[in-house]
Amino acid sequence: MGKLTIGCFSSLVGSMTLDWAVKLSGAAIEKGHKVDLWVSGNATMLSIQDQRAFKDYSSLEKPLKELMAKGLNVTACEACAEARGYNKDNTMEGFKRFSMDWYLASTFNADRVLHIGGE
Amino acid sequence: MATTKLGFIIQRPGYKSENQKLALTHAIASQSVEIYLDDDDEVICDVAFTGDGVLNCIKDQKALENYDLSSTESHIKMGLLCDLNILVCKEDLEKFGLSKSDIVIDAEEFGADVEVKVVPFEEINKMMDDVNHLLFF
Numbered sequence: 001m002g003k004l005t006i007g008c009f010s011s012l013v014g015s016m017t018l019d020w021a022v023k024l025s026g027a028a029i030e031k032g033h034k035v036d037l038w039v040s041g042n043a044t045m046l047s048i049q050d051q052r053a054f055k056d057y058s059s060l061e062k063p064l065k066e067l068m069a070k071g072l073n074v075t076a077c078e079a080c081a082e083a084r085g086y087n088k089d090n091t092m093e094g095f096k097r098f099s100m101d102w103y104l105a106s107t108f109n110a111d112r113v114l115h116i117g118g119e
Numbered sequence: 120m121a122t123t124k125l126g127f128i129i130q131r132p133g134y135k136s137e138n139q140k141l142a143l144t145h146a147i148a149s150q151s152v153e154i155y156l157d158d159d160d161e162v163i164c165d166v167a168f169t170g171d172g173v174l175n176c177i178k179d180q181k182a183l184e185n186y187d188l189s190s191t192e193s194h195i196k197m198g199l200l201c202d203l204n205i206l207v208c209k210e211d212l213e214k215f216g217l218s219k220s221d222i223v224i225d226a227e228e229f230g231a232d233v234e235v236k237v238v239p240f241e242e243i244n245k246m247m248d249d250v251n252h253l254l255f256f
Binding site for chain 1: 149164
């Protein structure tokens with residue numbers, strides 16, 4: 001089985017791109033692949049805990065936690081998060097926060113890198 | 120020892136989104152990636168500006184004065200200081216009536232040894248062929 005590194009830079013609310021990235025992560029994990037998901041820029045919105053799930057807006061906390069329990073490795077860009085006021089105290093449990101070199105390191109031994117730019 | 124090469128392709132203009140700055144800051148992060156890797160392993164990043172993205176390279180940007188933000192120009196200079204291979208598409212520059220004299224080429228004031236290279240798209244294509252993974256911004 002392989003390793004997939006996904007970098008996503010699109011926001012959770014206002015875009016469906018993160019929904020797609022999380023679904024792709026799930027599909028890869030179901031097939032037995034290892035997945036690193038890096039969120040940077042507006043995509044760090046994904047890391048905030050206790051977001052209220054309305055049916056009109058994307059809400060990924062539940063599927064994300066299920067995938068993390070299955071081994072999905074999710075990391076947010078710490079600087080991008082802090083710039084938006086997303087700090088350690090309001091970060092979802094299990095969501096890692098590192099600097100950008102973590103993403104590059106993840107690509108080092110990835111079989112495929114899928115980089116999804118921001119808006 | 121193993122090397123992974125990444126190609127950062129910047130296609131969008133600056134000051135409309137943060138894409139171009141995120142591309143440069145991620146590429147610059149290759150300077151500290153070794154903390155996650157085994158000894159002698161490395162990640163090398165090449166950066167290419169193409170399409171509307173070449174507008175990011177125009178010199179004398181006034182981002183600090185107008186937005187109180189560091190300019191994309193200063194990020195490019197930091198990239199040079201980190202010895203990144205930074206390419207700018209010659210044909211795309213010419214489409215905007217721009218030439219080498221209109222864009223940031225060096226970062227002598229920071230002590231950078233390398234310069235931005237204005238090259239035909241063919242060379243950027245070659246770079247894209249040579250890297251392990253491409254990241255489009």
